[in-house]
Amino acid sequence: MAKIMVVDDAAFMRMVLKNILTEGGHEIIAEAINGEDAVHHYLKCTPDLVTMDITMPEMDGIAALKELIKINPLVKVVMCSAMGQQGMVLEAIYSGAKDFVVKPFQKERVLESVMKALA
Amino acid sequence: MLNEFEVITKVGENVLKGYLGLNAQPLRQQEQQESYIGKDIGVIIQLVGQMDGQVICTMNLDTVKSLIGRMMGGLEIGQLDDMCWSALQEFGNWIVSGIAIELSELGIDVNITHPIIQEGFTIIHSRSKFMAVPISTEIGTVEIYISLEKNNQVAV
Numbered sequence: 398m399a400k401i402m403v404v405d406d407a408a409f410m411r412m413v414l415k416n417i418l419t420e421g422g423h424e425i426i427a428e429a430i431n432g433e434d435a436v437h438h439y440l441k442c443t444p445d446l447v448t449m450d451i452t453m454p455e456m457d458g459i460a461a462l463k464e465l466i467k468i469n470p471l472v473k474v475v476m477c478s479a480m481g482q483q484g485m486v487l488e489a490i491y492s493g494a495k496d497f498v499v500k501p502f503q504k505e506r507v508l509e510s511v512m513k514a515l516a
Numbered sequence: 517m518l519n520e521f522e523v524i525t526k527v528g529e530n531v532l533k534g535y536l537g538l539n540a541q542p543l544r545q546q547e548q549q550e551s552y553i554g555k556d557i558g559v560i561i562q563l564v565g566q567m568d569g570q571v572i573c574t575m576n577l578d579t580v581k582s583l584i585g586r587m588m589g590g591l592e593i594g595q596l597d598d599m600c601w602s603a604l605q606e607f608g609n610w611i612v613s614g615i616a617i618e619l620s621e622l623g624i625d626v627n628i629t630h631p632i633i634q635e636g637f638t639i640i641h642s643r644s645k646f647m648a649v650p651i652s653t654e655i656g657t658v659e660i661y662i663s664l665e666k667n668n669q670v671a672v
């Protein structure tokens with residue numbers, strides 16, 4: 398079981414991810430609605446893992462990922478985005494993301510990815 | 517060569533059939549200069565980059581409710597609330613991001629904007645032609661309009 402922060406600008410996606418992760422036995426300790434909010438909450442609660450959307454207002458998920466890596470080079474971030482172009486996936490992985498889950502996703506895909514990142 | 521009809525049917529089937537488990541059947545495509553959207557609710561998303569344009573996914577209210585219900589894992593939807601609007605925006609996001617992924621595989625780089633919800637009868641006026649692709653399902657027809665133009669980056 399891990400303490401997880403869910404980052405997504407869409408309330409619906411935060412709800413879906415919360416349900417999937419809670420059913421998978423994890424605890425959601427924070428939610429953020431954009432990259433800036435994610436960095437702010439990360440500093441306060443240091444979760445074991447972060448799920449990160451990409452397309453968000455203010456600061457996008459790739460920029461937020463880079464900020465989190467600066468704060469903690471070992472941070473575990475799983476990208477969850479519909480923008481699954483090869484270039485975007487590679488940029489996220491090169492920037493330090495542990496995995497990339499393309500929306501819309503099946504529950505099993507998310508849980509498997511989180512388990513892999515935590516291992 | 518970009519075939520918008522093929523791209524939309526592929527992405528539409530991927531989301532509606534592959535993910536939501538609906539029996540999705542693309543119907544004929546129609547090209548129109550000016551589009552009259554008679555359906556109740558739509559999601560509008562812009563594409564910007566090496567090609568510019570917009571995509572509108574539009575449906576009747578009952579179809580919207582059934583679609584959102586499915587997205588929420590089989591809920592019965594009465595009144596549309598903020599969570600429902602967020603779900604519908606996300607549906608548009610999945611479709612248009614899917615289109616962006618298909619375009620990237622053709623070497624065309626595009627980004628997408630935040631979804632906007634449209635309610636009620638709408639007429640779209642555009643410089644470029646809209647193509648309409650209706651996809652029929654057991655919960656009603658999801659109509660996808662697309663208008664895409666090469667961005668020649670003409671100096672203003």
Ligand SMILES: [Mg+2]
Pocket residue numbers: 405406407450451452453
């Ligand atoms: Mg987003």
